[in-house]
Amino acid sequence: MFRYELIGTDGGARRGVFHTPRGPVRTPGFMPVGTLGTVKGLTIDQVAATGADMILGNTYHLRLRPGHETVAALGGLHKMCGWDGPILTDSGGFQVFSLGAINKVTEHAATFRSHIDGAKIELTPEHSIEIQQALGSDVAMVLDHVIALPAPMTQVEDALARSIRWAARCRVAADREDQALFAIVQGGLDRTLRQQCATELAAMSFEGYAVGGLSVGEPPEDMYTTTGFTTPHLPVDKPRYLMGVGTPRDLLENIARGIDLFDCVMPTRNGRNALAFTDEGPLKLRNAVHKLDTRPLMEDCPCLACRHSRGYLRHLFVAGEMLGPILLSHHNLMYYGRLMQATRDAIEAGEFEAFKNAKLAGWGHEPF
Ligand SMILES: CC(C)(C)OC(=O)NCc1c[nH]c2nc(N)[nH]c(=O)c12
Numbered sequence: 001m002f003r004y005e006l007i008g009t010d011g012g013a014r015r016g017v018f019h020t021p022r023g024p025v026r027t028p029g030f031m032p033v034g035t036l037g038t039v040k041g042l043t044i045d046q047v048a049a050t051g052a053d054m055i056l057g058n059t060y061h062l063r064l065r066p067g068h069e070t071v072a073a074l075g076g077l078h079k080m081c082g083w084d085g086p087i088l089t090d091s092g093g094f095q096v097f098s099l100g101a102i103n104k105v106t107e108h109a110a111t112f113r114s115h116i117d118g119a120k121i122e123l124t125p126e127h128s129i130e131i132q133q134a135l136g137s138d139v140a141m142v143l144d145h146v147i148a149l150p151a152p153m154t155q156v157e158d159a160l161a162r163s164i165r166w167a168a169r170c171r172v173a174a175d176r177e178d179q180a181l182f183a184i185v186q187g188g189l190d191r192t193l194r195q196q197c198a199t200e201l202a203a204m205s206f207e208g209y210a211v212g213g214l215s216v217g218e219p220p221e222d223m224y225t226t227t228g229f230t231t232p233h234l235p236v237d238k239p240r241y242l243m244g245v246g247t248p249r250d251l252l253e254n255i256a257r258g259i260d261l262f263d264c265v266m267p268t269r270n271g272r273n274a275l276a277f278t279d280e281g282p283l284k285l286r287n288a289v290h291k292l293d294t295r296p297l298m299e300d301c302p303c304l305a306c307r308h309s310r311g312y313l314r315h316l317f318v319a320g321e322m323l324g325p326i327l328l329s330h331h332n333l334m335y336y337g338r339l340m341q342a343t344r345d346a347i348e349a350g351e352f353e354a355f356k357n358a359k360l361a362g363w364g365h366e367p368f
């Protein structure tokens with residue numbers, strides 16, 4: 001049902017394919033975020049046109065609205081959204097700790113109040129799996145205890161140990177052959193904790209391994225170092241997924257350290273806010289400098305925005321037209337999708353290092 005095929009490597013970078021019942025996921029690959037069953041502002045066909053093989057949904061959000069039973073009644077997440085490719089759902093671990101009015105975490109569950117109607121919800125590892133099975137995603141994530149960094153080492157260790165126990169409970173509860181289960185490595189920025197956690201989870205059998213608890217605002221170099229000493233302790237024959245990451249630079253630096261999959265709201269959220277990703281670095285399109293610029297964002301980009309001038313895109317944002325966020329979201333996802341395609345080609349050609357350095361030079365120092 002699920003198999004990761006390693007096609008080749010170039011230094012620490014891996015070229016592979018993650019085979020799923022709903023089709024192959026080419027790696028390195030980027031997953032557009034479709035939190036509430038929609039990649040905000042784009043039709044599912046426009047998302048497919050960006051080259052995405054797998055999209056992400058969120059257990060926490062869909063559990064609150066419209067509810068996992070409603071999604072199931074509408075035929076499941078694929079049918080409801082009209083996406084027949086692979087879907088990965090996050091377990092709620094991150095969202096509960098970053099969105100939910102968290103009351104308490106016990107060994108049994110993370111209990112929180114809905115940010116929509118204040119309803120009290122008890123998210124146990126078993127309930128998270130139950131929701132993901134009702135949504136019918138192809139890849140489910142274990143429920144992890146995510147804590148904001150920086151945090152005292154005792155807290156990091158306590159959350160890590162609970163995350164491992166919860167991962168074991170998710171493994172027991174997950175009984176759908178057609179749904180893969182990915183584990184999540186936590187441990188802050190600590191080498192020993194990260195390696196211990198990776199080793200322990202690798203000894204349990206999961207179809208893939210995520211690195212969580214990063215992209216937290218720590219300096220990018222600390223994230224890269226942490227990824228670098230974590231991935232060597234993960235199975236070679238399973239995909240590695242760095243959650244919630246990141247900028248174009250983050251993607252290439254982490255691919256160089258053995259990461260295969262990414263998800264991030266950056267391209268879509270920044271697209272809605274008039275920031276365009278290009279090979280010369282990000283452009284803020286509300287800036288008056290673009291007012292009379294007849295050039296597209298990028299000459300060779302096949303997206304819906306690049307049929308127009310920068311001046312027109314600026315006008316749409318200044319006028320508050322809904323087309324602005326739609327066009328720029330499409331461009332940014334196309335940019336990430338084409339960056340991943342070019343990366344896969346560079347790894348196959350054994351030219352990844354030179355490719356990465358050329359991209360970094362073009363981007364300059366992003367203000368992220
Ligand atoms: C900012 C803090 C440190 C809270 O977490 C992260 O940025 N962590 C990255 C992240 C994104 N999505 C996730 N989903 C889950 N289940 N667990 C995670 O750690 C993450």
Ligand SMILES: [Zn+2]
Nearest residue numbers: 301303306331
């Ligand atoms: Zn474009």
